[in-house]
Every structure is written in C-alpha cells, then in structure tokens.
Amino acid sequence: MDNITNLIRKNILSLTPYSSARDEYKSNQGIFLDANENPFGNLNRYPDPYQWRLKQILSSQKKVGIENILIGNGSDEIIDLVQRVFCDPNEDKIIICPPTYGMYEVYANINNLEIISIPLTEDFQLNTEAILAQNAKILYLCSPNNPTGNSLENLEYIIENFNGIVFLDEAYIDFSEQPSLVSKIKKYPNLIVSQTFSKARGLAAVRVGIAYANEKIISVMNKVKPPYNVSQLNQESAVQSLANEDDFKSNVQLIKSERELLKQSLLALDFVTKIYPSEANFLLVEMENATAIYNSLIEQQIITRNRSSVVENTIRITIGTPRENQQLLYALNLVMS
16 A cells, blocks of 8 residues: 555644644753743653654664654554544544454544454454455554464555555564564555553553654654653653663563463463463463452452453463462462362
8 A cells, every 4th residue: 555645534634733842942952931831840841742862762773764653652642643643533444353452442432433343263363354355444453462462463464455554553572472563664654563661661650652654654643642742751761761671681581481481380270271372471361260260369469350251261361570470379279279
C-alpha cells in the first residue's frame, strides 16, 4: 500500500495543530517568558513536546529515523491516536483477533467504531484468510500475544496484503526469540509497530510508549497528540533506562530463565492440565477449578489474573522474582493439599 494519505480522515489531514511555545524556540538556553510558567522551582518548565533526546537514542539503537518515531503516554495513548487519525466515528471498522489485549476494543467503543472480531485459531494463530476477506481501516495484532503468550505467524504476508493500517503491538517482544518488525516500517508504509517501556524495561509506572511508522503517519499523529503528552520526569526515566543496557539484558534473561523454571514446577502440580507456549513474561496456565484456585491465591495475597472468561479454566501468571515465584508455588501446593 503506497498511498497512506487516502486512509487518513479528511478533517485530520486539514487540521492545524496547536503550536506550543516550545515549537517556536527549540533551545534550552534563554530567559523564558513565553509560556506563562512559574519562574520558580525545578519542574516549573513544560517538557519537550517532541521528546527529542529520547528519540535520538531510540533512533540510534533501532536504526530508524527520528521522523519515524512517536512517543506516547503509554501504548494506550498510541492505540487511541491511531484510531482518531484513521477512523471516522460511526463509519469505519477495526479488526481484533481475540483473545487479545482488551484496550483495542475499549478505544473502538469510545471512538464509536464498528468492531470485526476474528478469533484466533485453536493453536492461537491468525485466521489469515478471514482477516484478508474483510474491509477495515485498522487491524490490531499483538505478538507475542496477550494473554496467550505465543508469537503470531504470517505477519508479513498479512501486512503486505491488508488494505488498511496494521497495528502490531510488540509490548513483549524483548522476551521473544522472534525478531521485531521495526526494521520493516520502510518496506511496509501501512505498518505501525508499537513498543513500550512498561514490560522489559520495568517502567510501567512511567507510562512511555513508542510508535515506529512511516514518516507521514508519524507527522499526522504529531498533529493530533496533546502538545505535552509525556512529562519531563518520564522522559528522563526512559533515557536513563536506555543507558543501562547491561541491567536491562540481565533482567530479561533472568525473567526468561525463571519462566522456564516456573513452567516445569507448575506442570508437576496435579491440577495443572496445560501450560500454553509463551514468549512473553507470563504463562497462561490451564487448571482444574481455575476460578477457585485464583480466589484461593488472593486469600494468600498472591494476585494473578483470571482469564477464564477468554480462555476456559485459565489463569495468567506474570513471572516474578525468584522469591516471588517460590512463594507462588508454595501457595499452590497449599491449595493442592
């Protein structure tokens, strides 16, 4: 798909964005009397509206242009922005492939969009033929998928043949052996790859998400986003995280090794019937009386996620520290006994 402009809402294309004081003067040096800020304090100035320092580091690490990067207030803001850029309310459609991350559907309901639901197959893969038979503005895909944990297949084939925007959510990509598709955004102008600092970077409280896409898409999203959508404290936390690559890689490796250890220990429990393959930082565990076990764990102050409403008799368990994982196993053995 070469002409992305045809997919963008007409009123968004003609939109004149808000121009902040920092749009007009890019330097940090000077006497600032332009933005009605309080002259006193350490956090009295508005943050960089385009997060240039953070983007420069990401651009270098990911080998993509700064013009191909948008920083969001978490990935959720990016999910919403994409719908507002491309979809006319009460007119356009999106596709979701459940079971998957719930916010795609929530924002579609907020933005008054029709939702086409094409469930994953029995082995949690995409129904490629059914997806490509539909006409929709946006296809939301999550790989590795939440809550199932597996990586999706045939992604490039779908991106190449889908007549709309493909939003690929890679929140868990750092825990996977599969390569990211960020390197493919030049090849596929209809591809938006979303990543986050919340999972592998351990900055869920900071709320920093990233979109990598064609420069036309990024430029239009910049028109629509709030001018100061990511605080200075959050930008600095993200920059600091990117400077600590050794800690990042060590923590990811520990989580992956703990994932395998926890999987083997859970399989030894009599009431665990299946553990789905995972390339994320969690396991989807099928067990007898899943809801009762979930409630029993809560009574022991161990909080998991009951996913029985989307995959029958399952609990999603995030990989914790080695000590937390041992406490979970101890609690489950109490349930069994």
